[in-house]
Amino acid sequence: MKALVYHGPGQKAWEEKPKPTILNPADAIVRVSKTTICGTDLHILKGDTPEVTEGRILGHEGVGVIEEVGSGVTTFKKGDHVLISCITSCGKCDYCKKGMYSHCENGGWILGHLIDGTQAEYVRIPFADNSLYRIPDGSDEEALVMLSDILPTGFECGVLNGQVKPGDTVVIVGSGPVGLAALLTVQFYSPAEIIMIDLDDNRLNIAKTFGATRTINSRNTDAVEKVMGLTNKKGADTVIEAVGTPATFELCESLVAPGGRIANIGVHGKSVTLHLETLWSQNITITTRLVDTVTTPMLLKTVQSKKLNPLQLITHRFKLSDIIRAYDTFQHADREKALKVILTNE
Ligand SMILES: NC(=O)c1ccc[n+]([C@@H]2O[C@H](COP(=O)([O-])OP(=O)(O)OC[C@H]3O[C@@H](n4cnc5c(N)ncnc54)[C@H](O)[C@@H]3O)[C@@H](O)[C@H]2O)c1
Ligand SMILES: [Zn+2]
Ligand SMILES: [Zn+2]
Numbered sequence: 001m002k003a004l005v006y007h008g009p010g011q012k013a014w015e016e017k018p019k020p021t022i023l024n025p026a027d028a029i030v031r032v033s034k035t036t037i038c039g040t041d042l043h044i045l046k047g048d049t050p051e052v053t054e055g056r057i058l059g060h061e062g063v064g065v066i067e068e069v070g071s072g073v074t075t076f077k078k079g080d081h082v083l084i085s086c087i088t089s090c091g092k093c094d095y096c097k098k099g100m101y102s103h104c105e106n107g108g109w110i111l112g113h114l115i116d117g118t119q120a121e122y123v124r125i126p127f128a129d130n131s132l133y134r135i136p137d138g139s140d141e142e143a144l145v146m147l148s149d150i151l152p153t154g155f156e157c158g159v160l161n162g163q164v165k166p167g168d169t170v171v172i173v174g175s176g177p178v179g180l181a182a183l184l185t186v187q188f189y190s191p192a193e194i195i196m197i198d199l200d201d202n203r204l205n206i207a208k209t210f211g212a213t214r215t216i217n218s219r220n221t222d223a224v225e226k227v228m229g230l231t232n233k234k235g236a237d238t239v240i241e242a243v244g245t246p247a248t249f250e251l252c253e254s255l256v257a258p259g260g261r262i263a264n265i266g267v268h269g270k271s272v273t274l275h276l277e278t279l280w281s282q283n284i285t286i287t288t289r290l291v292d293t294v295t296t297p298m299l300l301k302t303v304q305s306k307k308l309n310p311l312q313l314i315t316h317r318f319k320l321s322d323i324i325r326a327y328d329t330f331q332h333a334d335r336e337k338a339l340k341v342i343l344t345n346e
Contacts, residue, residue: 025072154181
């Protein structure tokens with residue numbers, strides 16, 4: 001089969017690899033029908049995740065059809081149409097029993113990271129019973145690819161941890177696919193104001209069409225002054241960090257209202273200053289989370305009932321065999337006005 005293979009920082013190739021086989025009784029082999037590229041794949045290619053070794057097939061998102069199941073798989077059979085979760089979970093360890101699949105002692109984020117991933121014609125999924133979700137008949141496959149990672153990430157790490165309530169003022173710092181996924185799912189809770197902050201006017205304009213009540217380009221505006229002006233100098237009830245830099249986390253610290261919450265989503269590579277000299281008395285909560293994908297069944301229902309339209313996040317489509325060009329488009333997101341790209345295995 002053909003797959004997108006990592007060959008060390010800056011190096012990748014679309015090349016021949018052996019078709020995966022069942023290694024454990026709980027495994028399933030899935031023929032990938034659609035997959036996508038994540039910002040995290042770009043982090044891997046930059047060399048930010050040294051645990052990814054040469055020869056690894058990348059990708060942790062996708063939908064497909066089951067080709068073969070191991071003798072221990074009870075929920076799925078050959079021919080079933082499935083959504084692949086970016087998080088692999090055994091369902092049996094202490095963390096899984098708490099619903100913290102991201103910390104599964106036998107899985108977690110391993111696809112396209114510690115084991116071969118979904119940017120390939122076929123993929124092996126360990127613990128298939130717990131790590132795959134049945135796709136209802138008549139579903140739009142492209143929309144569901146957005147449920148492998150970015151929608152549960154925005155919802156769980158941003159909206160649920162941020163404890164958003166009706167009437168709240170919410171600020172989302174970062175209007176990339178993950179910040180936009182938080183913007184789409186925060187609307188389940190009817191906040192009064194959703195203020196999006198980014199440096200890219202194109203992404204802020206998209207945010208307006210997705211339901212942002214205000215947008216701020218922090219390149220040319222003082223975002224703290226602006227948010228304080230809009231909130232009677234109080235700040236926001238929930239501030240969601242969806243970038244992953246010291247500057248944007250510190251911006252969140254300046255924007256949170258007394259009693260409010262900072263819900264971090266961003267992956268941080270550098271330490272951040274925590275301004276306890278001002279925050280110690282402000283009754284705030286700071287949360288962090290690696291996406292668990294425990295809300296995937298709920299999000300699937302909201303897509304089925306058309307409360308959520310993930311297709312809005314897709315800007316480009318390619319054949320899977322054209323993945324090198326798709327990476328180029330995704331890597332130049334500003335120039336190409338790209339959000340998510342869909343790759344189809346024809
Ligand atoms: N916690 C998790 O489980 C989890 C899962 C998936 C992704 N992530 C992380 O979420 C973050 C967002 O992911 P994404 O795919 O949307 O990334 P992205 O790079 O596409 O989007 C980030 C956005 O932030 C904006 N930005 C950059 N610097 C800024 C600044 N100083 N002020 C305002 N805006 C700024 C960029 O213009 C961009 O639109 C990343 O750090 C990613 O690694 C976390
Ligand atoms: Zn991802
Ligand atoms: Zn587990």
